[in-house]
Amino acid sequence: MTIWVPSLDEISGPRYRAIANAIGAAITDGVLTPGERLPPQRRLADALGVTVGTVTRGYAEAEHNGWVVARVGSGTFVKQPAVPTSFDMGLTPDDNPGMINLGLSLPPPHPLRQQALSDALSAVSRSPTALARGVSYLDARGNKEHRQQLAEWLEGLGMPLAADELLITQGGQHGISLVLGTLLRPGELMAADALTYPGAISAAQQAHLKMVGIAFDEEGMRMDALEAQCARQPPRLIYVTPDQNNPTGTCLSETRRQQLVALARRYDIWLLEDGVQYLPDAQRGTPVYQLAPERTLFVFSTAKVLAGGLRIGILRAPTPLLEQLAAGLRAQSWMVPPLMVDVACHWITQSAAHTLLEWQTEELAMRQQLAASILSGYTLGRRAHGSNVWLTLPEGSRAVALCERLLNRGVKVSSAEPFCVGSAPAPQAIRICIGAAVDRQVLTKALMMIKECLVQPPLAPITV
Ligand SMILES: Cc1ncc(COP(=O)(O)O)c(C=O)c1O
Structure with a gap:
């Protein structure tokens, strides 16, 4: 099997850094694609005429630069395109004012x-x-x-x-x-x-x-x-x-x-x-x-x-x-x-702190029941007083497509990517932060929208 072997002749500086820079350039040029495995270090070292240690350092440098990820026991892989973290998803400043943002895990608001x-x-x-x-x-x-x-x-x-x-x-x-x-x-x-x-x-x-x-x-x-x-x-x-x-x-x-x-x-x-x-x-x-x-x-x-x-x-x-x-x-x-x-x-x-926490605990329980009843029939991960609901999508549906569809209708939720450790494929599921809605009426509206979008075919890639 042929392996990717960069030409280092044109790249100056220490060899390990040249290897890292060659990896970066190959990703930019599309020669190495997201998810692709880099060659085994020994084989690349032989092909380049350098020591295995130099390749190890080169791969480590590329990882440090955020281009690749090393997976214990399986090798080094080109990173998938950056996915937004939940912080980004919850806080993007360009939200329209009517957006119902259920992307950030928050306690329910109360005066x-x-x-x-x-x-x-x-x-x-x-x-x-x-x-x-x-x-x-x-x-x-x-x-x-x-x-x-x-x-x-x-x-x-x-x-x-x-x-x-x-x-x-x-x-x-x-x-x-x-x-x-x-x-x-x-x-x-x-x-x-x-x-x-x-x-x-x-x-x-x-x-x-x-x-x-x-x-x-x-x-x-x-x-x-x-x-x-x-x-x-x-x-x-x-x-x-x-x-x-x-x-x-x-x-x-x-x-x-x-x-x-x-x-x-x-x-x-x-x-x-x-x-x-x-x-x-x-x-x-x-x-x-x-x-x-x-x-x-x-x-x-x-x-x-x-x-x-x-x-x-x-x-x-x-x-x-x-x-x-x-x-x-x-x-x-x-x-x-x-x-x-x-x-x-x-x-x-303050005694108000106690009152507030009691209210919040009950409020979240009611919101959880609301979610369970509106989304009944779907697989939900939730705790009776928790502030999040994890909805596993029906077979064949795509979470990223659902999130996009919901976003176009003014509801923000998260798909699974930001929660994935390593580069294992993300499950088709969404996190709904039920605590973040202003009140139960707004939450009901958002949950109904989620339900509506779930049943609308197709939930394969949508065309916008
Ligand atoms: C599991 C978990 N740990 C830590 C944090 C961060 O907490 P803090 O806002 O206090 O930094 C969060 C916030 O959502 C969380 O969900």
Whole structure:
């Protein structure tokens, strides 16, 4: 079989970089196409008369430049055209004002939310302690009083954590990035569900990690698949969303939580547990950080409970890692702005915070029932109080075509691509963020539109 062999004669500089640049040029010229596998490194090295190490470095450089992706055990592949991340999809500025944007996972809007923010801001502006903190530099882990207040709040939500094991971050996303960038070295392997939160995928890419997607079923990540991966190449860290996978809503069973911990202990793997997608206590399983406190980092944030704009996250880490993580946080931004933490801490002490969360929990349950009833007959992944619904399309339908059709009718949802780990093909499914609709009336309109577009033939590529 002939292989792609670039001509390096015209390209100056180190040979490894010439190989990377030749890959880039071949992709631009259409000689190498998305999804195509690059030649085995030894064969290319022989053909070019260079060492295998030079080709390895060239491929790594091409990966660093974002042109190719290395898949553990199967080779290096030309990247598929960039797909928008959920951040892009939710936030494109050119939306028409009438667009119903169900692309971003948000808690349902309520006037009490703005009121709670306004009250907290007023209280902070009158608090001498908060003002003194606001004009100063503080411990990178966050002020002790703040950590204590947040720990009490978390305990009230059914997540008992000690203030001493916490760091305050700029949101859950920052907590994930901080852990990956601080504890792992470039090139190390991170495992996650084969479909997972795109922010974790982006953070892994930014930290120059390799990622492997682990198959899952209705009980969450499959432990036989994880064990096979560990036997081949154990990941350095496993990222899990045990109570509610984003996007599929899948919950990791208690048995599998135990198996996950046993595997992590056997292969000495860090666990990064993400609880940002809030669910009421009764709907959650045993926290992984309680099962394996010595190796679990836990990320939570105010985003899905109070407000996304506050950017306050809580990171729980095993004690021996705290100083290393604090050093990472200090290097990035010294500390989280204490004024914002004070705003969050005032907010959570208001009785309105409790009322709002109770309302939100009930509201999401009603929205879930609405989605289940309008989309009855379709395969839905959802939790009774979750803010997302994962709709698997009927055989033969294409999710990208459905999203495009819906967009043309003023409804924005996400297809599966941004959630895919590695270059495995995306399932034909869409994520509907039911929390994001202004109210249930608007949500009903959007769900009816989705239903209408689902039954309209053909859902093969549409012609616009
Ligand atoms: C699973 C998960 N983790 C983390 C985040 C990010 O949280 P934050 O807005 O606090 O950065 C999100 C946001 O949607 C999420 O769904």
